[in-house]
Amino acid sequence: DTAVSQTPKYLVTQMGNDKSIKCEQNLGHDTMYWYKQDSKKFLKIMFSYNNKELIINETVPNRFSPKSPDKAHLNLHINSLELGDSAVYFCASSQVGGRDRNTIYFGEGSWLTVV
Amino acid sequence: GESVGLHLPTLSVQEGDNSIINCAYSNSASDYFIWYKQESGKGPQFIIDIRSNMDKRQGQRVTVLLNKTVKHLSLQIAATQPGDSAVYFCAETYAGGTSYGKLTFGQGTILTVHP
Numbered sequence: 001d002t003a004v005s006q007t008p009k010y011l012v013t014q015m016g017n018d019k020s021i022k023c024e025q026n027l028g029h030d031t032m033y034w035y036k037q038d039s040k041k042f043l044k045i046m047f048s049y050n051n052k053e054l055i056i057n058e059t060v061p062n063r064f065s066p067k068s069p070d071k072a073h074l075n076l077h078i079n080s081l082e083l084g085d086s087a088v089y090f091c092a093s094s095q096v097g098g099r100d101r102n103t104i105y106f107g108e109g110s111w112l113t114v115v
Numbered sequence: 116g117e118s119v120g121l122h123l124p125t126l127s128v129q130e131g132d133n134s135i136i137n138c139a140y141s142n143s144a145s146d147y148f149i150w151y152k153q154e155s156g157k158g159p160q161f162i163i164d165i166r167s168n169m170d171k172r173q174g175q176r177v178t179v180l181l182n183k184t185v186k187h188l189s190l191q192i193a194a195t196q197p198g199d200s201a202v203y204f205c206a207e208t209y210a211g212g213t214s215y216g217k218l219t220f221g222q223g224t225i226l227t228v229h230p
Binding site for chain 2: 045
């Protein structure tokens with residue numbers, strides 16, 4: 001009954017490959033996010049979607065393409081992987097409005113290593 | 116160990132001591148602040164939040180203080196326990212408009228609690 005779940009947890013792949021990370025939330029939230037955490041633990045937002053509509057796109061290379069088939073899912077597809085893409089990618093969700101608004105819940109992370 | 120090369124601020128305390136973790140935020144327009152705890156191999160976990168119209172908020176064993184004049188945030192943990200050992204992040208955002216959900220994270224502080 002994990003609130004925000006993402007798969008895979010670990011992914012090792014070669015440069016140039018294309019890979020996807022999937023995320024699902026069962027909290028009934030209407031907003032989902034992708035954050036990236038680098039090797040220095042620095043966390044930075046990449047994208048946010050509200051009701052399947054892209055809201056925030058933080059100057060992320062075009063090789064990264066988020067897709068939200070419905071408001072409970074936000075997947076991240078990465079083309080032509082580069083060494084610098086190695087990081088931990090966190091999916092998150094929140095609900096606009098309501099008592100619990102502004103609280104952003106994070107998944108457990110997907111550790112991507114590009115070799 | 117995990118912290119090698121990270122160069123994050125560190126705080127080392129004895130079990131039962133009180134801990135204070137500090138954070139300087141950058142944006143004067145931010146009106147909502149959150150503390151997250153990140154344990155090894157996991158995603159950030161919400162601890163406590165505070166809005167800019169308050170200067171103090173208490174939770175269970177935790178207190179957040181906000182000083183908007185100097186743009187400073189602190190997290191106080193009472194009677195620190197070994198299970199509190201983690202990396203602690205402060206985050207700021209402006210809870211309105213299209214920036215909603217765009218958390219800007221601080222660099223993180225490693226808290227180590229010795230039994």
